[in-house]
Amino acid sequence: MTLDIPLADDPHVTQPKSTAHILPDAQTVTSVRHWTDGLFSFRVTRPASLRFRSGEFVMIGLLGDNGKPILRAYSIASPNWDEELEFYSIKVPDGPLTSKLQHIRPGDQIILRPKPVGTLVLDALLPGKRLWFLATGTGIAPFASLMRDPETFERYEQVIMMHTCRTKAELEYGRELVENLRHDPLLSEIHGDDFTDRLVYYPTTTREESPFMGRITDNLASGKVFADLGLPAMNPAEDRAMVCGSLAFNVDVKAVLESFGLHEGANSEPREFVVEKAFVGEGV
Numbered sequence: 001m002t003l004d005i006p007l008a009d010d011p012h013v014t015q016p017k018s019t020a021h022i023l024p025d026a027q028t029v030t031s032v033r034h035w036t037d038g039l040f041s042f043r044v045t046r047p048a049s050l051r052f053r054s055g056e057f058v059m060i061g062l063l064g065d066n067g068k069p070i071l072r073a074y075s076i077a078s079p080n081w082d083e084e085l086e087f088y089s090i091k092v093p094d095g096p097l098t099s100k101l102q103h104i105r106p107g108d109q110i111i112l113r114p115k116p117v118g119t120l121v122l123d124a125l126l127p128g129k130r131l132w133f134l135a136t137g138t139g140i141a142p143f144a145s146l147m148r149d150p151e152t153f154e155r156y157e158q159v160i161m162m163h164t165c166r167t168k169a170e171l172e173y174g175r176e177l178v179e180n181l182r183h184d185p186l187l188s189e190i191h192g193d194d195f196t197d198r199l200v201y202y203p204t205t206t207r208e209e210s211p212f213m214g215r216i217t218d219n220l221a222s223g224k225v226f227a228d229l230g231l232p233a234m235n236p237a238e239d240r241a242m243v244c245g246s247l248a249f250n251v252d253v254k255a256v257l258e259s260f261g262l263h264e265g266a267n268s269e270p271r272e273f274v275v276e277k278a279f280v281g282e283g284v
């Protein structure tokens with residue numbers, strides 16, 4: 001499927017009478033990978049002028065049947081040094097955007113509004129020793145960006161990626177990403193031989209048997225994750241956290257972090273943790 005979105009600055013494009021269909025923000029899909037029936041990732045060309053901080057999100061979309069853009073917020077999953085942009089997406093069966101987006105192929109075009117924003121950025125946290133990434137489902141996307149950004153490891157001694165999904169298959173995108181990172185010789189050169197110990201991965205499932213099980217909230221509140229990893233309980237002097245998941249998860253995990261004495265911060269007021277929704281609504 002190719003949208004043939006006319007580029008506003010292309011001299012070969014005849015300007016249509018109505019300006020409604022001129023979309024200056026077209027990018028080309030370079031690869032697509034389907035992970036499960038409900039999850040896929042894809043990469044697109046990056047606008048030369050796009051600068052973003054790892055962890056931010058942009059609006060992306062496709063043209064609807066009525067010729068109007070259907071745009072949704074998407075975390076950029078690639079780090080800010082990457083030549084392309086990567087996204088990790090849910091497939092909502094009747095979702096206005098993802099019912100179409102799940103069919104994209106290399107060579108197709110999508111719309112990408114180049115105005116990155118978001119709270120899950122390193123600058124929104126105070127310096128600390130350990131940085132915890134807490135994600136459910138597609139909420140791992142901003143952390144896929146931050147884990148691949150060398151600055152994350154310049155600022156923190158240890159990064160702990162806690163990712164929880166219902167099934168093992170839903171963890172696979174994150175598992176493969178972490179494994180590739182750990183075996184990247186360039187990163188070991190930059191971050192030292194102990195890089196494997198500095199990037200800690202703690203995946204759990206809640207509806208299928210796997211080596212580690214349970215909700216992130218329960219594993220933090222019970223102290224299980226600290227015991228499993230040989231770490232002290234979270235404390236405001238050493239630990240920082242970023243949260244990205246469903247609204248219910250965000251609310252519950254925020255209460256757990258506050259019980260450890262951490263406070264929510266923002267770009268304008270850096271504190272010990274920051275939160276962002278992985279999607280709006282109650283879930284599909």
Ligand SMILES: Cc1cc2nc3c(=O)[nH]c(=O)nc-3n(C[C@H](O)[C@H](O)[C@H](O)COP(=O)(O)OP(=O)(O)OC[C@H]3O[C@@H](n4cnc5c(N)ncnc54)[C@H](O)[C@@H]3O)c2cc1C
Pocket residue numbers: 057072073074075076087088089090092094095096097098099137138141142276277278279280281282283284
């Ligand atoms: C800041 C922000 C960042 C986001 N980043 C991503 C991202 O990186 N990847 C991604 O897949 N989505 C992301 N989303 C959600 C995304 O904006 C869309 O909602 C999603 O693409 C579905 O679009 P849709 O038009 O098909 O369905 P919508 O009409 O948008 O949603 C339909 C239903 O599906 C549920 N839903 C939507 N997205 C998800 C999801 N990711 N996981 C579980 N249930 C969901 C909604 O709660 C709603 O009930 C983000 C949302 C926000 C607010």
Ligand SMILES: NC(=O)c1ccc[n+]([C@@H]2O[C@H](COP(=O)([O-])OP(=O)(O)OC[C@H]3O[C@@H](n4cnc5c(N)ncnc54)[C@H](OP(=O)(O)O)[C@@H]3O)[C@@H](O)[C@H]2O)c1
Pocket residue numbers: 136137138164165166205206207215216217246248249250252253282283284
């Ligand atoms: N029918 C299916 O097979 C199927 C499969 C996947 C998704 N879905 C639908 O898709 C929607 C989105 O799915 P999703 O997997 O991205 O999101 P989700 O339902 O929010 O679950 C993602 C993970 O987060 C956990 N979780 C949910 N709420 C939490 C909370 N308040 N505190 C701590 N952990 C919490 C879940 O554990 P729990 O398992 O303990 O809830 C699960 O492991 C869901 O609402 C669901 O209806 C359906």
